[in-house]
Amino acid sequence: MLEAVEAAKKISKSEFTKREDELRAKLLDVQFLLKDAKFPVIIVIGGVEGAGKSETVSLLNEWMDPRWIKTNAYGELMPSEKQRPEYWRYWRDMPAKGQIGLYLSAWYSQPLQQRVKGDGNENRFDAALSKISEFEQLLTDDGALIIKYWLHLDKDQQRKHLHALEADPATAWRIAGDAWENWHLYDEFVAATEHMIKQTDAPLAPWKIIDGAHDRFRSLAVGEHLLATLKAHLSREVKLPEVDELPAVSTEKNVLRSVDLDSRLSKAEYKQRLAAAQSRLNRLQQRAKRAGVSTLLMFEGWDAAGKGGAVRRIIHSVDPRQYRVIPIAAPTAEEHAQHYLWRFWQKSPLAGEMAIFDRSWYGRVLVERIEGFARNDEWQRAYEEINDFEQQLVDHGTVVCKFWLHISNEEQLKRFEDRAETPHKSWKLTDEDWRNRDRWDDYEQAVHDMVVRSDKVPWTLIAANQKWQARVQVLEAVCEQLEARLKQG
Amino acid sequence: MLEAVEAAKKISKSEFTKREDELRAKLLDVQFLLKDAKFPVIIVIGGVEGAGKSETVSLLNEWMDPRWIKTNAYGELMPSEKQRPEYWRYWRDMPAKGQIGLYLSAWYSQPLQQRVKGDGNENRFDAALSKISEFEQLLTDDGALIIKYWLHLDKDQQRKHLHALEADPATAWRIAGDAWENWHLYDEFVAATEHMIKQTDAPLAPWKIIDGAHDRFRSLAVGEHLLATLKAHLSREVKLPEVDELPAVSTEKNVLRSVDLDSRLSKAEYKQRLAAAQSRLNRLQQRAKRAGVSTLLMFEGWDAAGKGGAVRRIIHSVDPRQYRVIPIAAPTAEEHAQHYLWRFWQKSPLAGEMAIFDRSWYGRVLVERIEGFARNDEWQRAYEEINDFEQQLVDHGTVVCKFWLHISNEEQLKRFEDRAETPHKSWKLTDEDWRNRDRWDDYEQAVHDMVVRSDKVPWTLIAANQKWQARVQVLEAVCEQLEARLKQG
Numbered sequence: 006m007l008e009a010v011e012a013a014k015k016i017s018k019s020e021f022t023k024r025e026d027e028l029r030a031k032l033l034d035v036q037f038l039l040k041d042a043k044f045p046v047i048i049v050i051g052g053v054e055g056a057g058k059s060e061t062v063s064l065l066n067e068w069m070d071p072r073w074i075k076t077n078a079y080g081e082l083m084p085s086e087k088q089r090p091e092y093w094r095y096w097r098d099m100p101a102k103g104q105i106g107l108y109l110s111a112w113y114s115q116p117l118q119q120r121v122k123g124d125g126n127e128n129r130f131d132a133a134l135s136k137i138s139e140f141e142q143l144l145t146d147d148g149a150l151i152i153k154y155w156l157h158l159d160k161d162q163q164r165k166h167l168h169a170l171e172a173d174p175a176t177a178w179r180i181a182g183d184a185w186e187n188w189h190l191y192d193e194f195v196a197a198t199e200h201m202i203k204q205t206d207a208p209l210a211p212w213k214i215i216d217g218a219h220d221r222f223r224s225l226a227v228g229e230h231l232l233a234t235l236k237a238h239l240s241r242e243v244k245l246p247e248v249d250e251l252p253a254v255s256t257e258k259n260v261l262r263s264v265d266l267d268s269r270l271s272k273a274e275y276k277q278r279l280a281a282a283q284s285r286l287n288r289l290q291q292r293a294k295r296a297g298v299s300t301l302l303m304f305e306g307w308d309a310a311g312k313g314g315a316v317r318r319i320i321h322s323v324d325p326r327q328y329r330v331i332p333i334a335a336p337t338a339e340e341h342a343q344h345y346l347w348r349f350w351q352k353s354p355l356a357g358e359m360a361i362f363d364r365s366w367y368g369r370v371l372v373e374r375i376e377g378f379a380r381n382d383e384w385q386r387a388y389e390e391i392n393d394f395e396q397q398l399v400d401h402g403t404v405v406c407k408f409w410l411h412i413s414n415e416e417q418l419k420r421f422e423d424r425a426e427t428p429h430k431s432w433k434l435t436d437e438d439w440r441n442r443d444r445w446d447d448y449e450q451a452v453h454d455m456v457v458r459s460d461k462v463p464w465t466l467i468a469a470n471q472k473w474q475a476r477v478q479v480l481e482a483v484c485e486q487l488e489a490r491l492k493q494g
Numbered sequence: 495m496l497e498a499v500e501a502a503k504k505i506s507k508s509e510f511t512k513r514e515d516e517l518r519a520k521l522l523d524v525q526f527l528l529k530d531a532k533f534p535v536i537i538v539i540g541g542v543e544g545a546g547k548s549e550t551v552s553l554l555n556e557w558m559d560p561r562w563i564k565t566n567a568y569g570e571l572m573p574s575e576k577q578r579p580e581y582w583r584y585w586r587d588m589p590a591k592g593q594i595g596l597y598l599s600a601w602y603s604q605p606l607q608q609r610v611k612g613d614g615n616e617n618r619f620d621a622a623l624s625k626i627s628e629f630e631q632l633l634t635d636d637g638a639l640i641i642k643y644w645l646h647l648d649k650d651q652q653r654k655h656l657h658a659l660e661a662d663p664a665t666a667w668r669i670a671g672d673a674w675e676n677w678h679l680y681d682e683f684v685a686a687t688e689h690m691i692k693q694t695d696a697p698l699a700p701w702k703i704i705d706g707a708h709d710r711f712r713s714l715a716v717g718e719h720l721l722a723t724l725k726a727h728l729s730r731e732v733k734l735p736e737v738d739e740l741p742a743v744s745t746e747k748n749v750l751r752s753v754d755l756d757s758r759l760s761k762a763e764y765k766q767r768l769a770a771a772q773s774r775l776n777r778l779q780q781r782a783k784r785a786g787v788s789t790l791l792m793f794e795g796w797d798a799a800g801k802g803g804a805v806r807r808i809i810h811s812v813d814p815r816q817y818r819v820i821p822i823a824a825p826t827a828e829e830h831a832q833h834y835l836w837r838f839w840q841k842s843p844l845a846g847e848m849a850i851f852d853r854s855w856y857g858r859v860l861v862e863r864i865e866g867f868a869r870n871d872e873w874q875r876a877y878e879e880i881n882d883f884e885q886q887l888v889d890h891g892t893v894v895c896k897f898w899l900h901i902s903n904e905e906q907l908k909r910f911e912d913r914a915e916t917p918h919k920s921w922k923l924t925d926e927d928w929r930n931r932d933r934w935d936d937y938e939q940a941v942h943d944m945v946v947r948s949d950k951v952p953w954t955l956i957a958a959n960q961k962w963q964a965r966v967q968v969l970e971a972v973c974e975q976l977e978a979r980l981k982q983g
Contacts (some may be wrong), residue, residue, distance in 0.1 A: 037921045041956060062814040067806045072852055077813045109814055178780050210835045224657030254888060291667050317556045324599055325551045325565045332561030337828055363561055432526045 006200045006214075007157050013216040013223065021221040028228045029068045030335040035235045036105070037070050043238060044148035045100040048231070049111045052156025053186045053194070055166035055253040056217030061227055062109055062158065068228065078109035088299070088356040090401040092140060096350035101342035102148075105238060112137055113201065120197045121190055130197070132334055141210040143390055146346050148469050150238045155202060156217035160191045166217075184332055208483035210285055240475035251454055259453045264411045265308045266470045275473035282480035290323050290359060290485045298490060299354035299403045303362045305371070307448075308411025308438045309420040310469045312477070315410065316361055318476045319483065323359060333364040345369055345379075345387075346394055353398060370455050375447050388458035404490045405462050409452065410469040414445055495648050495688045495703075497779035501792035502705040502712065517717045518557045520523030524724045525558050531728060533637035536591040538600045541645030542683070543673045550645065551598055552717055557717060564589055567598035574728040577788070577845040579890040581629060584806070585839035590831035591637075601626055603683070603689065607929040609686045619686070630699040632879055636833050639727045640654035640699035643716055655706075660726035661905060668922055737871045740943050748942045754902045754904050755959040772811035772968035777868045779848060779977045787979060788892045789845035791972060792851040794860070795899025796937075797927045799958045800911040800965070804899065804967040805850055807965045808972065812848060817849040834858055834868075834876075835883055842887060857881055859944050864936050884951040891980045894951050894970050898941065901935055 016024075039046065048065070052058050065353045066074055077098040086094045092112070100106030116133035120126075143153055158166060170176045181187075185196065192476045202212045239351055269454040270278070293300060302319065304312040320328050324364040331352050340348040346366060354360035373379035379387070398405050412420075421442070441448065445468070466484050469475035501686050505513075505622045528535065538552070540575045549557050555563055566587040581601070589595035604624035608713050609615075628641055647655060656673055661667045672765045676683065745751070761768070784788060791808065793801040801964075809817050820841050831836040835855055843849035858876040862868035869878070901909075910931070913923040930937065945953045958964035 033921075059814060063810050066809055066814075066819075070802065071805060071809065072802070073820045074819075075820075078813075078815035080815065107814075178776060236950035262867075287667060315561065316560060320560065321552050321554055324567075325548060325555075325596075326569065330555075330560045330563075330564075335827075339826055341830060432522070 006203065006476060007195055008159070008238070010157055010214045010216055013218040014223065015219060016221040018221075025228075026224055027070075027473075028225065031232055032069050032228065032235075034278070035232060035239065036073060039105070039235065040073065040103045042103050044150055044238075045102050046105045046150055046235065047100065047108065047144065047151045048105060049108045049113065049151070049153040050156070051110050051113050051154065052217060053158050053163055053191075053317055054181060055163050055170055055179075056156035056158045056188060057220065057223050058109060058156055059221065060131070061154070061223070062107055065107060065231075071106070073080065073103075074105045074107055076107045076109070076327050079111070079112070079114070079411070085355075089353055090397040091352065093395060094352060095140075096347060098267040099347055100170075100341060101339070108350050112140065113186055113205075116247075117194070117197055117201060120306050121162075121193045130200075131204070134201060136484060137205050138207065139393060141205070141207060142348075143393070144344065144433075145207070145209035146386055149209075149344075150234070151232050152231060153205075153210065153212045154230075155198070155212055155214045155226075156216055156223060158217050160188075161193065161217075162218050163188060207235075226426055228297075232491055233345075245380065245430060248382045248385050250381070251385070251450075254453045256415060256449070259449055260456045261411055261449060263450060263467050264466050266411065266413050268418075268468055268474055269471050270473045270477060272473070278472075278477045279318065279480065281319070281411055282283055282477060285484045286319065286480060286487070287322040287324075289484055289491065290327060292326075293359075293404075293487060294327055294357040294492055296494075297356040297405050297489060298487075299356055300483075300487060301362065301398060301403055301405045302356055302359065303365045303367075303405070304331065304410065305365060305367050305406045305408065307412050307417055308441055309424065310410035310412045311472045312362075312410055314472055315408075315479045316363060318480060319361065327357065328359040328361060329354070330361045330363060333368065344478045346390065349394070354403065366394065367455055367459070370459070371448065371451050374451055376442055391459045392461040395459075399462055401413075402490075404486050408467050408479055409456065409464055410467045410475060410484070412469045416470045417442065495691065496644075497648070497705045497780075498556055498683055499646055502707040502951050503506055504708060505714065506711040507710075510714065512715075514557075514713055517714065517721060519723055521558050521717065522528050523722075524721060524728065526843040527563060527728055528594070528724065529562065531589050533639055533727075534591050535590065535635075535724065536597065536633065536638055536640045538597045538602065538640070538642040539645070540599050540643065541706060542601050542647050542652055542680075543670060543676060544652050544659055545645035545647045545669075546709065546712050547645055548668050549596060550643070550710065550712070551596055553637045553713055553717075554720075558594070558625065560810060561594075563596055565593045565596045565598070566600070568600070568603070574844075578842055579886040580891075581625075581886060582839060582842065585836060588832060588836055590828070592831070601629065602694075606633070606683070606686055606690060610682045611676075619689075620693070623690060624719075627696065628882060631655075632882070633833065634696070634698035635875055636889070637732070638833075640909075641723050642694075642701045643719075644687070644701055644703045644731060645712060645716075646703055647706050649677075650709050652677060652680065657753070661840040670968045671806065676873060699976060708784060709729045712963065734869065736870045737874050740874070743939055743942045745938070749940060749945045750898075750900055750940055750941060750955070753955050755900065755902050755905075755957050757957055757963055758919070758960050759962045759966060761962070763954065764966060767966045768807065768962075768969065771966060771973055772807070774973045775808065775969060775976070776813075778973055778980065779816060781980055782848075782893075782976060782981045783813075783816055783846040785980060785983075786845040788845055788977075789848040789976060790851065790887060790892055790894045790970075791848065792854045792856075792894070792896045793899065793957065794856050795956070796853060796901050796906055797930055798906055798913065798922075799899035799901045801852055801899055802962045803961055804897075804956075804965050805871075807969060817848040817850060818843070818844065819852060821852045822851060834862075835879065838883070843892065844965075852935060854884065856944055856948070858938065859948070860940050863940055864933055880948045884948075888951055891979075895974050895975050896953045897968055897971070898945065898953055898954050900957045901958045901965060906931065 038255040040283075050058050050061050062076055062078075066076060068277065075098065079094065079106055082094075098106065111271075116130060116137070116300055119133070145151055167180060167188065170180050206212050213230055215223055215230075217223045238253075290300075296310060306312050316330060320330065336345075336348060350364045352362075369379055370384050371392070374384040418428070421434055421438065424430040456466070467475050467478050541547050551565055551567075557567060566589065568583065571583075584597075584601055587595065605619060605626070608622070609619040647950055651722050652896055656669060656677065659669050673792055691703070695701050698702040706720075743944045778788075793805065805819060809819065824836060825834075838851075838855045841849060841851075858868055858880070859873050876968050884894055884896075910923055910927065913919040945955070954967075956964050958968050
C-alpha cells in the first residue's frame with residue numbers, strides 16, 4: 006500500500022510560488038468560513054522520520070491564521086498526564102467548534118512504537134487501534150472532521166533525508182534520538198503502519214498517504230488536499246441518522262421498582278452506622294491517597310432526593326486537601342463549543358484524589374433527552390459513549406461509584422412543599438423543579454433506559470425516601486468499592 | 495496579641511444546636527444573595543496545629559451549599575506548579591465573582607515555615623509578607639472580599655489537643671507529621687505569627703483571631719463572624735476612589751517619536767538576517783528546552799502593524815512541541831467573572847515552553863481605557879499590577895519579551911486600503927479597525943503612558959513601517975534576550 010503511493014514530482018520554484026500564493030489565499034478564506042462552522046477540524050500529521058512532519062506543521066501554521074489553529078505534539082506522558090487515563094491529554098487539547106487542532110503523530114505514535122519496539126504483541130496493537138477507531142468515531146459522530154496525513158519515504162530516501170537533516174544545524178533538531186535505530190527497523194515499521202492505516206481508515210476520518218521525498222511536492226500535496234477536504238466538508242449536507250424511539254417500559258418492569266422505598270433506619274442505628282462508615286471512609290481515603298488511587302463519585306437522582314446531604318456526609322470525613330466537589334450546571338459557552346463529554350474529561354480526578362460530581366454526564370440521556378436539547382441519535386449514541394468513558398476511568402484504576410437517589414413521587418411532593426414553606430429552604434426550589442416534576446413519567450422511563458444501557462460500570466440505586474437510610478447506604482457503598490479496589494493494590 | 499484573644503467559653507450542646515440551626519439558615523440565605531454579587535469571597539483558614547482548621551473547613555462546607563464553595567488546600571509544590579511562578583496555583587484556584595474560595599493556610603503557610611524552620615531570614619520573611627499584602631490588595635482593589643481566620647491555642651492547650659487527636663483513629667490524620675516538632679518551636683511560631691498578622695492585616699483583608707480550645711465555641715465564632723462580615727459587605731456602598739486623568743503628552747514627547755520609521759532593509763539583507771536569526775533562535779530554544787527555561791513573547795501594536803507575520807517568522811524555526819500561540823480576544827464569560835489578569839496567569843508558559851501572546855493584558859490600559867470598559871481607577875491601577883505580574887514571571891526565570899509594533903498613521907491607512915481591495919485579505923479588516931483608527935490620537939497617548947509606566951520589564955519598540963525590518967528586529971531581540979538568560983544558567 007505504501008509503495009503504491011503517487012511518487013513525488015519535482016516542482017520548480019516559480020511554479021511552487023505561484024501555487025503556494027493561491028493556496029494560502031484560499032486556505033485563509035476557508036479558515037474564515039470555518040470560524041462559524043459547527044464542527045472542529047482535527048488534522049493528524051504522521052509519517053516516517055525525516056519525511057517532513059514538523060515542516061508541514063510549521064507550514065500550515067504559516068499559511069493559515071495561527072490564532073485559530075492549536076498545535077499539539079506529545080512526548081512521553083508528563084507527571085500530570087500519568088495521573089489520568091491515557092486519552093485525557095487528547096481530550097484536554099481538543100479544538101472547539103470552528104477551530105483547527107493540529108496533532109503531530111497524536112494517538113498513533115505510541116501504539117506503533119509499542120508494536121515494533123515494545124512487546125510487539127499483535128492483540129495489544131489491535132486493541133489500541135480499536136480504541137483509536139472508537140475515539141475518532143465518537144468525534145466524527147459529533148460532527149468533527151478528521152483528516153490524517155501519512156508522510157512517507159522509501160527506505161533509501163529516508164536514509165538520505167536523515168543524513169541531510171543531520172548535516173544542517175538548523176534542521177538537526179528535527180531528528181529524534183532513535184531515528185537511526187528506527188531506520189534499521191524500517192520494514193517492520195512499514196508493515197505495522199500499513200496494518201494501522203487499514204484498521205483506522207474511516208469515511209469521516211480518512212488517511213491520505215503523501216510521498217515526502219520532495220519538500221515542494223509534499224507541501225502542495227498536503228495543502229491542496231486539505232483545502233479540498235475542508236471545502237467539501239463545509240458544503241456537505243449533513244444527513245442525520247434515523248433512529249427509533251426506545252421501546253417504552255411498563256411501570257412494573259422499570260428498574261426503579263426494585264428499590265425498596267419502605268426501608269427505614271432508627272435514629273440510633275443511623276448514628277451508629279453513619280459514624281462507623283465515616284471513620285472507615287476516612288481511613289480508606291488516607292490509604293487511597295498514599296496508594297495514588299483516585300475515586301470518582303457521581304450523584305444523580307430526583308430533585309430533592311438528598312444529593313447535597315449525602316455529599317456533605319462524605320466530605321465531612323475526608324481531608325479537604327483530598328476531595329473536590331464538582332457541581333454540574335448548564336455548560337458554559339466554552340464547554341458548549343466542545344463534545345459534551347469534554348468538560349467531564351477535564352475534571353476527572355488526579356491520583357489519590359476524590360472527585361465528587363453533583364450531577365454528571367448523564368444529563369445527556371436525562372434532561373437533554375427529555376427537553377429535546379439533544380437529538381434522538383445523539384442521546385441514543387450516548388449510552389455507549391458513556392460506557393466507554395467510564396470504562397477508561399476504571400481501566401486506569403479509578404474507583405467509579407455511580408448513584409441514583411430514588412424517592413417516590415409522593416415523597417418528592419412532600420419535600421417540595423416543605424421547601425416552599427420553609428424560608429431558608431425556599432431558594433432551593435425553582436420553577437424548573439416543578440416543570441421536571443410534571444414530566445415524572447418521562448424521567449422514569451429515561452432513568453430506566455440509562456440504568457439498563459449504561460451499566461458497564463454498575464449503578465447503585467439508593468432508597469432515599471428516608472434521608473438517614475440514603476446517607477448510610479451511600480457511605481457504605483463507597484467504602485466497599487474503595488476497599489475492594491485497595492485490596493487489588 | 496495572640497494571648498489577648500477572647501478565651502473560648504463552654505457552650506452547652508442544646509445552645510449550640512439552637513445557634514447552629516439559626517446560623518446555617520442565615521448563611522445559606524447570604525450565600526444565595528452572594529451568587530449575584532459582583533465580587534468573590536476568599537476565606538483563609540490558618541492557625542496552629544490542632545486548633546481545628548480542617549474541622550472548620552468541613553463545617554463551612556456542611557453549613558453552606560458546597561456547590562458554590564471551592565475548597566483549596568496546598569502542600570508541597572507539585573511538578574506542574576513548580577514550572578510556574580509561586581503564586582500561579584493561587585491564581586489558578588481563584589473563585590469567580592459570586593463564589594466562595596476557601597483556602598486552608600493558603601499563601602501564609604510557606605513563609606511562616608520558612609521563617610521558623612527554614613533559613614529564618616527576617617528580610618526574606620518581610621519580603622514574602624509584602625508580596626502577600628500586594629496580592630491581597632490587588633484582589634480587594636478589584637472588589638474581592640477577603641476574610642482571614644487565625645485559630646489559636648496556647649502551648650499547653652495545643653499539647654492536649656494533639657494528644658487527643660492522635661488517640662482517635664478518626665482524627666489522627668488531621669495531624670501533620672511534624673506537629674510535635676513544631677510544638678517544641680511554639681514560641682518561635684507565635685512570635686512570627688504575630689508579626690505576620692500585623693503586617694498583613696488590612697481593612698478589606700482583616701485577620702480575625704479565634705480561640706480554638708473548644709469546638710463549639712470555635713465553630714460558632716467563625717460562622718457568626720463570617721455571616722456578619724458577608725452581610726455587611728453585601729450591603730456596603732462601594733465608594734470608588736477618585737483619580738485624575740493622566741496628563742496629556744505632547745506629540746513631540748511621545749515615546750513613539752523615538753522610533754525611526756524610515757529605516758529599511760534591502761531584500762538581500764532581509765533574507766540573510768532572517769535566516770541567520772531563525773537558525774539562531776532554533777538553537778537557543780533547543781537549549782532553553784533542555785534547561786527548562788520558559789519564554790513569554792508578547793505582541794502589541796497598531797492594527798495591521800504586522801503582528802501575525804512576525805509571529806509566523808518565529809514559529810517557523812521552533813519545534814511545534816515547544817511553542818504555543820495564544821490569541822487574545824474579548825474575555826469569555828468565565829474569564830469575565832475573574833480578575834482581568836486571571837486568564838493570563840492561567841496561560842503562562844511551562845518550563846522550556848515558548849508562549850506567544852498575540853495581544854495581551856495591556857488591553858486593560860489600551861482598548862479598555864479608550865472605550866471606557868475599565869473605570870479610570872481601574873486602568874490607572876493596572877500599570878503597577880502589570881509591573882508586578884511581569885516581575886513575578888521574570889523572578890521565576892521566565893524570559894519576557896514585550897513588543898510594540900509601531901507604524902505611521904499613513905502606513906496604516908495604506909495597509910487598510912490594501913486589505914479592503916485584496917479579496918483574500920478583506921476579512922482581516924473590520925469596522926472596529928476603522929473605529930480604532932479614528933481614535934489614533936487617544937491610542938497614541940495610551941501607548942505612551944503604557945510604555946512609560948509599565949516598564950519594570952522593558953518594552954521593545956519595533957519600527958514596523960517596513961515588514962522585513964520589523965520581523966528581523968523582533969527575531970533578533972528575542973534571540974538576544976534568550977541568549978542573555980541562558981548565560982545566567
